[in-house]
Amino acid sequence: MQFFSTDFPLKTGTAQLDILSECVNWVTDSPHTKFAQEDLAQYVEQKDFKVSIKGESIDFEWVADTEYTISSFIYSKSDRNYKWVTVVNFLVLNHTDEVWVNIKTYCNSISAAAVVPPIKKPVLIIRLIDRFGGGRDGAITLSHEAFDLGQSDLDVASKLILGDCDNRLPIVYLSRSHNDYLPVIPQRLARKLCGLAHVFVEPNRQFSQALRPLVKSRNVYGGVIGVYWPNDGGVKTYRRTSEMSTAKDFEDVIFLDVSELLSKRIPLRRCTREAVVETKNRIAIDELKKRGSADLNEYSELFDQDLKAKEDEIETLKSEVSRLQGVSKRLRAQTPIQGGIRLSTGDEDDFFTNEIIGVVLDGLLDYRTRVHEGSRRQHIIDALITQNVIERESxxxxxxxxxxxxxxxxxxxxxxxxxxxxxxxxxxxxxxxxxxxxxxxxxxxxxxxxxxxxxxxxxxxxxxxxxxx
Structure with missing residues (x-):
């Protein structure tokens, strides 16, 4: 099964029915649907509905309590080989009018011989953001454009890199090379990652050098792109290699990697179909209690539904635990416990990949010729040279x-x-x-x-x- 998932904020005050209307328009605008606009127009109102046509179906449910309103729109389409499903959950916080949307798309193979095609980013994401505008993700306003940092934005950049913006979506930071060159087209990458990440562009190499002491050297530099994950999720760096013949090839690598990692992340707690079912059951049980109902069958049915929702949530949490264990394993592998070394490079940065470590290894190779054969120093130098095989871009x-x-x-x-x-x-x-x-x-x-x-x-x-x- 192929799977894609992300969640993002829409502009504060966006109405539930307007989001539902755009979901319906997205379906009917598709050249591959049999649904017509007039078939679905009657359903754009505040009530649950299910409607189907040959090979396609739409299932909408919503619920509201004193704190929030949750809606869930599921569109599925089947053919001889595949079943495509897109789930759009949207959460409105009643006291602040904040709006978050979670979109999941997956594809199952119906035929045993069919190879499941790769999932693409749903067009609905950009449609929603284009129509309603992005909302606040912590200190950042969601946009389908790249944010150009200015010379006076060192404090902003340091907060982005140190994770002090309370954002949920990752930060994609584009550093400048030593001649201020960028390895991607920022606006194109930002639109590709819209709804998945925030893209920031530093103004020049001097900005990077001034930023370095403020973030304890955690910033990428020299044309490297860094993806900074929130909640101390670490940073992943990307360098354009000779295999990436065009900027678009490089952008695609970043997009696919960010998409994969986001799809493994647990969605917002109340922005799910399970939350709709759970809230409905809780409200129904409270209503039975208020009426003083003694009908055990009514209670039993509701508790069964609630248990099913809880089991689904547990499976989601297990998936998140598995993902975090993988992340933890990678971080442990990168962190020396005993016998590892860290060298400060002072004011010197790599001009190209592995430049500084290459110089260090060359120095060790030269020094090895001057130490006593069979000595402790020779054994340490041999271990360092053997265990640090690098690509020599020089x-x-x-x-x-x-x-x-x-x-x-x-x-x-x-x-x-x-x-x-x-x-x-x-x-x-x-x-x-x-x-x-x-x-x-x-x-x-x-x-x-x-x-x-x-x-x-x-x-x-x-x-x-x-x-x-």
Missing amino acids: ASIASKLKETLRGYREMTQKVRSKLQELGFEISEDSKHCRLLYQGDERYTFTLPKTGSDNRGGLNAGSDMIKSFL
Whole structure:
């Protein structure tokens, strides 16, 4: 079974019947439904209903007490191979008019031979947010647009990263590379993740450096994307690799990962179909007590229904416990208990993946040649080298730099573009080109505008590799 689930707030004051109306419109606007608008218009009112047509059905229930109103809209569609079900639960808090929506979609295979297709994000999510607007998720207002942080928003960014915004949805933080490049298109990613996460974009690399001491180095940087999960759920980092040929490929990786993790999370306690049944039963039992009913059958039937709702809730909680055990296991695996080490990098950040640890390992390899054979130091160094096998991006960068400068004669547009891709900013004076590496003034190199011989470019490349890599 394929499964998708998320919950999100709508604008405060959004009416229950308006949400129901949009759910009905979503069904009838589909080119794959047999339901017509006139068939369902009569049901958009405050009462339960069930309606079906060949291969399709809609089941709506709602309940209200003094604190909240809960509604549950279930649409299912079957064909020869699959049964698709979308459940839309919406909760209105009566005293504040806050509104939360939980949307679940799943697909079951009817035919044993059928392969269940992947679940897509329901279009209904963006329809609801577009029509009614996003609500308050703690200190954040839900939006289908990315939030651009300004230079004065360091306090905001630190609260987002440290989990001080009381939000339920995760924070997707887009850091800038050393030339202020972003590996995704922020607005497209934000719309893709609308209803699943909040997307924030830092303004520049300097902002990242200023933010670092405020969050005890918990912020991602250098073009890395971090997904910060609320309630100290940790952070997961994403780097664009060579397998992701386009920004959209990278965005899809993040979307699928966030979707999977959200779908394993327990929904809001009262924003479920089980909560509708449980509240109805509680109200009915209270009514029987007020009437002084002694009919055991009435009580028995209601208690059975209530027990079933409780059992369903227990199964949901078991699933959440299982998910949290998996998260805990991963965190334990990352945390040294005994014999692990942590090194502070001070003011230095990675310019590329595994740069700093690569330098440390290179230093260990060099030092190993100078320790006594069979000594304790040699054994420790061997263990560190063996247990820390990393991908060496520096070798790839060095190879590309040599190839770019091989036979260099002049600063053509092609050479300029390739150098910029490798992290160089290029400025020109009358006779030379000044190369600034990763925006750091400590690392500059001068190239002539025109090369004097075939070896000049390779020699320059070798010098740059020694200085920068």
